[in-house]
Amino acid sequence: MPDTLVQPVRFGSNSGQPVTRRDGIAKVTGAATFAADNQPAGLLHAVYLPATIARGRVTHLDVAAAEAHPGVVQIITPADRPPLDGDPSAKPTPFSFRIDVLQDDTVRYAGQPIALVLGETLEAATEGARLLAPRYAAETARTALDDETPFAFEPAGFGLPAGAEHGDVAGGHAAATQAVDVTYETAAQYHNAMETHAVVAAWEGDHLTLDMPSQALAMSCGAYAYFFGIPAENVTLRSPYLGGGFGSKAFTTGPQVLAILAARMTGRPVKLSLTRQQMFGPVGHRGATRQRLRLGADVAAALTVIDHESIAATSSFDDFVEPAANASQGLYSAQALRAAHRAVRLDVGTPGPMRAPGEASGSAALECAMDELAQEAGIDPLEFRLRNYAETEPGTGKPYSSKALRQCYDQAAERFGWAGRPLAPRQMRDEAGLLVGWGMGTALFPAPMFAAEARATLRPDGSALVETSAADMGQGAWTALAQIAADSLGLPLDRVEFRAGHSDLPDAGVAGGSGHTATAGTALHAAGGDVIRQLGEIAAADEASPLHGAGNAGFVARDGRLCVAGDEERSEAFADILARAGGAALIGNGSGSRAPEDAERWAMNAHGAVFAEVKVDPDLCQMRVTRLVGAFAAGRIINPKLAESQLMGGMIWGTSFALHEEARHDRHTGRIVNADFAGYHIAVNADVQGLEVITVHEDDPHVNALGIKGVGEIGVTGTVGAIANAIWHATGTRVRRFPIRVRDLLEAGSPVG
Amino acid sequence: MKRFDYIRPASIDEALAAWNPGAAWLGGGTNLVDLMKTGAVQPDTVIDVTRLPGLDRIEWGADGSLRIGAMVRNADLADDPEVARRLPMVAEALLAGASGQLRNAATVGGNLMQHTRCNYFETPQAACNRRDPGTGCDARDGENANLAVLGWSEACIATNPSDFCVPLAALDAVVEVQGPEGKREIAIADFHSLPGDTPERRTALEPGELILAVRLPAAAADFAGHARYLKVRERTSYAFALVSAAAALRMEGDRIAEARLALGAVAAKPWRVAEAEALLAGQAPDPHLFARAAGAALTGAAPSGDNSWKIDLARRTAARALAMAATGAPARMPALPASPFGEPAGDHVHA
Structure with a gap:
């Protein structure tokens, strides 16, 4: 892999450095303990029976046969499930199902x-x-978007x-001299993290300890406390490592x-770990969508309207409607914009946020x-975007807090070699005769x-402990x-x-929305700043310190020493200050967190430009x-190596x-x-041939104190x-459904040779 | 999974003696164990034949024929330099299958015995005549886009998923088996069964018969210079074929003296059509000729469901495989074996 990353300006001594992930060796050697690796004494194994129909009733279970099996407990x-303290149909937290x-x-x-x-062994329980x-007693399941009538709904967050x-x-449509009216479909997708969902649960009295992968520790504790009628502080949740989450x-x-x-x-104690097959059902997915896009442009190829209607599948009993149409709202300078969502109730598990929920499927169609x-207007697709x-x-x-999208277009197009791309399709072949397209x-x-909240402890020896319940x-x-x-x-x-x-650590909030580094990072930054502030007060008041009386000048912390701002020769080691104190x-x-007035004032987004080359066999498709x-321009990059990996992972996704x-x-x-x-x-390795990521430098003084946007989903x-x-x-051939399959090109009559 | 007895016999005789009507032979287990987990296959006894002496050899006869022990691992066979040289499309087909880890485990005998990947067979709750005779076929009105377009019946529309068996069919392999009645040989063409009214009878093996080896005649190597396996699939590796084809030509000068053509993933067995091969014999290689031969190979093809597109794709795949064979087997294995993308510049080996 070439060294493709443009190194951002070095910030501080740590941020901005391509530090290798600190948990990497533990993970590749197996030393990292994932939830299902825990084996407390007396453990019982739980296996649930998944329904193999999607709609109907269970009329019989051969409980006697199962109970008679050796090892089944x-x-x-x-019929005999004891009651929960909380209603399973209630939603105890703002983000729950x-x-x-x-x-x-x-x-x-x-x-x-x-x-x-429940079994003494996994095999017995299975x-x-x-x-x-x-x-x-099965009924015909409704699993396709056409199986039910779409309905409109009142927005409710x-x-x-x-x-x-x-x-x-309407005026935008009328003003258009060229227009497209196209409908795209995206398939139901299921997040499949390498680590399937798992839990090891143990009770001591009314205290519950959970080893469980979680992207939102405090929120999870609150929800489990609700279902079991205990205070949230009685739930201890340990989630040191997750093998992927993606929202699920x-x-x-x-x-x-x-x-x-x-x-x-x-x-x-009971352990339950989902099989791969069980990941397709009760733990969320990205619902299928059908999106109609009506775009219009004037003679100068300026967009007059982006009119985006989306129908998305949700379950028969809960609501998560992929907000696909909203993806077209913040991007191009159309005179008129409309995003509208409707839903279809199907016999599927409730969808949920899956890496770039809404943005992914909406962006695909848009x-x-x-x-x-652009094709209709006879304009290069990049030029068309630049005009808009x-x-x-x-x-x-609203003004953008920062937006280096133009640089993203320029740098990616340059690296890709976009210039000279023929406007018409089917113009390029490689030496083997494969069709090439850009x-x-x-x-x-x-x-x-x-x-998020965080705590920093400066120890007497000058080292530090920092704590927050962040999820990796x-x-x-x-x-x-x-x-x-x-x-x-x-x-x-x-x-x-x-x-x-x-979960005993200060609440770092949710690892989601590509906002974890910004949010937890800001809390950590503030906690560290709080320690340094206190240390400065001690030193400034301490006659024995070289920093005595320098409080008004202010201090900076550098390499374990507190220095007078603007006069860094005047400094003292943290440990020495603490020792005398x-x-x-x-x-x-x-x-x-972000001040509401900042959120109101600025439009805050990460931006990027992606260029793709594909080869297609002209006969076999x-x-x-x-x-x-x-x-990608995503504000300040804390760790270029990890950010590049995130962006690559998104592109492979x-x-x-x-x-x-x-x-x-x-x-x-069903x-x-x-x-x-x-x-x-x-995608497997063989599906990823050339993959290059450029991070475009961006200073953003408004998103947060650190200037971080986030790279997880874009x-x-x-x-x-x-x-x-x-x-x-x-x-x-324009295929208007995802994924694009061999048969789609074949059936579109892709000519031979 | 259901409880079962595990037996690891020390000799072929012990293995045959251990067999009972509820038993299954265990090779690499890459298919059988998965099916035992879902409950689609529930043997009472699993007889592990991987340690049987003498079944793990790749032996060339003095006459140039090849005998492959049933317990030779797919990876070992694919990596054998002589196999790659004399029977390039066999190696190419093996490398196009599964992943490196699976090929390390999977055996030659097990490859011949693998079950269809029809989901309705793999799912015990679904009606499947192949798994539970007489229950019906949920695939007929189900998700059948990848199922059979040739040789299927009302009872079953499953396909055989093997890559390896496709060139074996093209090259007239012979399967050596031993059972309670002694040893016998089964031509590969007769080994896998079309479903008819008895889809549960998927091979010609009699109860208690064990595969000892697969033999390829010396004449198979006559095609070494012009033999290719081509596998079309949605992703570039680690996927079963939508359609595949093994094509081999024995050239005499600029004429095709003899041709072999077999298709994979279109029927319950590798699909070989003598008429298509006969069309090619004596002719000069030519795209139109290949198109006609491919058309002949698909004679009688009919969609068993939402899969008429596979007929078109199979025709194109057969014609392309013939063209690739005419061009000649590559001097070394392509970075992407059996792929239309072959050896892209700068690519790594991604078999």
């Missing part, structure tokens, strides 16, 4: 737990579940997104609640529609902040957050002990992405979205027929459209 069915915990014999989606088996041999309308939409581990799930219940019933309009470059946020007119897309992802899903939070903390304390990284992933540790606290170049990921349902039972890694495809956006557009450019 107990069977829990809706109705869960399935054997409340009745109704089946609402395939994969729903319909019984729980066989016990098989022996239950369920019988059903999370899961029920508001649309938007700006300007004169931010929420309370039914299987995990069942395991906790089983532990309370039996008085023994970037293709933009390409179609938004200097302020379209619709609202496409591009714009990437955009908001730069949100949530709320694998994105590198253990490393990047420690870098921020070290800078805030003026210490080298190896003098800072970083603790995270435990009695040798006690200093504790500082910090919080991170097999496709391969041969090059991807992405340039986009490749899977464009060409592979699709859950396919049996049309009668069962997903490809619910494993042999059938549900994600790589998905832009990429999907770029690949689809490149396939059109290679073949002349």
Whole structure:
């Protein structure tokens, strides 16, 4: 892999450095303990029986056969499941879903737990579940978007997104001299982190200890406390390592609640770990969408309207409507904008946030529609986007806190070699005769902040302990957050002990929305600053200190020493200051969030541009992405190595979205027929040939004190459209469904040779 | 999974004696164990034949024929330099299958015995005549886009997923088996069964028969210069074929003296059509000729569901494989074996 990263300006002694992830060796050697690795004494294994129909009732379970199996300890069915203290259909936290915990014999989606088996071994519990041999009264399942009538809904925040309308939409349509009216479909996708959902639950009296991967520790504790009628502080959640999350581990799930219940019933610790197949059901997914885009432009190819309507699948019993249409709102300078969402109730598990929820599927459709309009107008797709470059946020007119998108376009196009691309499709071949196509897309992802707290302890020896309950899903939070903390304390990284992933620590909020580094990082920065402030007060008041009386000048912390600002020769080691002050540790606290007035005043987004080259066999229609170049402006980059990995991961995710990921349902039972890694495809190494990431420098004084935006999700956006557009450019065939398959090109009559 | 007895016999005789009607032979387990987990296959006894002496050899006969022990691992066979030289499309097909880890485990005998990847077979709750005779076929009105377009019946529309078996079919392999009645040989063409009314009878093996070896005749190496395996799939590696083809030509001067053509993933067995091969014999290689031969290979093809597109794709794949074979087997294995993308510049080996 070439060294493609443009190194940003070095900030401080730690931030900005491409530090190798600190948990890497532990993970590759197996020393890192994931939730399911825990084996407390007396452990029982729980296995749930997933429904193999999507709609109907369970009419019979052969409980006797399962109970008779050696090693089976107990069977829990809706008939004998003890009550929970909280209603499983309630939503105890702002971000939660109705869960399935054997409340009745109704089946609402395939994969729903319909019984729980406890065994002395995993094998016994697994066989016990098989022996239950369920019988059903099945009804024909509704799993396709056409199986039900779309309905409009009142926006209600999370899961029920508001649309938007700006300007004169009808007028925008009327003013268009060229227009496209196209409908794109995206398939249901299931997050499949390497580590499946797991829990080891143990009760001591009314105190619950959970080893469980979680993207949101405090919120999870609150939800489990609600279901079991205990105070949130009675829940200890340990989540030191996650093998991926992608949004699916931010929420309370039914299987995990069942395991906790089983532990309370039996008085023994219980482990439940989902199989790969079980990941397709009760732990969220990205719902299928159908998006109609009507774009209009005038003779100068200026957009007159972006009119984006999306229909998305949700479950029959809860609401999460992929906010796909909103992805078209903040990007291009159309005179009129409209985003509208409707939903369809299907017999599927409730969808949820999956890496770039809304942005991913919305961007896919928008970037293709933009390409179609550029084609219609006879303009290079990049030039078309530049003509519609938004200097302020379209619709609202808000200024951007920062926006180096133009540089992203320039640098990625330059690196890719976009200039000279023929406008017409099917013009390029490689030496082997394969069709070659180039496409591009714009990437955009908001730069949100949530709320986080952190604590920093400066120890008498001058080293520090920093603590926050951050979640490292694998994105590198253990490393990047420690870098921020070290800078805030003026210490080298190896003098800072970083603790995270435990609910006893200060709440770091949710690792989601690409906002974790910004949010938890800001809290850590503030906590470190609080310690240094206290240290400065002590030193300034201490006659024996060389810093005595320098309080008004201010201090900076550098390499374990406190220095007078502007006169760094005048300094003293942290340990010496503390020693004279009695040798006690200093504790500082910090919080991170965004002031509402800042959020109101500025439009805050990360931006990017992705260029794709694909090759397509002209006869066989097999496709391969041969090059991807992405340039991203995402504020300050704390760790270029980890940020590059995140952006690459997003672009590979986009490749899977464009060409592979699709859950396919049996049309009668509603069962997903490809619910494993042999059938549900994600890109493999051979699907990723050339992949380059450029990070464009961006100073943003408004997003937060550190200038951080976030890189976790933006790589998905832009990429999907770029690949689809490149396939059109290679073949002349416009496929308006994702993933794009061999048969789509074949059936479109892609001519031979 | 259901409880079962595990037996590891020390000799072939012991293995045959251990067999009972509820038993299954265990090779690499890459398919059987998965199916035992889902409950699609529930043997009472698993007889591990991987340690049987003498079954792990790759032996060339004095006449140039090849005998491959049933317990030779797919990876070892694919990596054998002589196999790659004399039977390049066999090596190419093996390397196009599964992943490196799976090929390290999977055996030659197990590859012949692998089950269809039809999801309705793999899912015990679904009706499947192949798994549970007489229950029906949920695939007929289900997700069947990748299922059979040739040789299927009302009872079953499953496909055979093997890559390896496709060139074996093209090259007239012979399967050596031993059972209670002694040893016998089964031509590869007769080894896998079309479903008809008895899809549960997936091979010609009689109860208790064990595969000892696969033999390829000396004449198979006559095609070494012009033999290719081509596998079309949605992702570049680690996926079963949408359609595949093994094509081999024995050239005499600029004429095709003899041709072999077999298709994979289109039927319950590798699909070989004598008429297509006969069309090619004696002719000069030519795209139109290959198109006609490919058309002949698909004679009788009919969609079994939402899969008429596979007929078109199979025709194109067969024609391309013939063209690739005419060009000649590459001097070394492409970075992407069996792929239309072959050896992209700067690519790593991604088999």
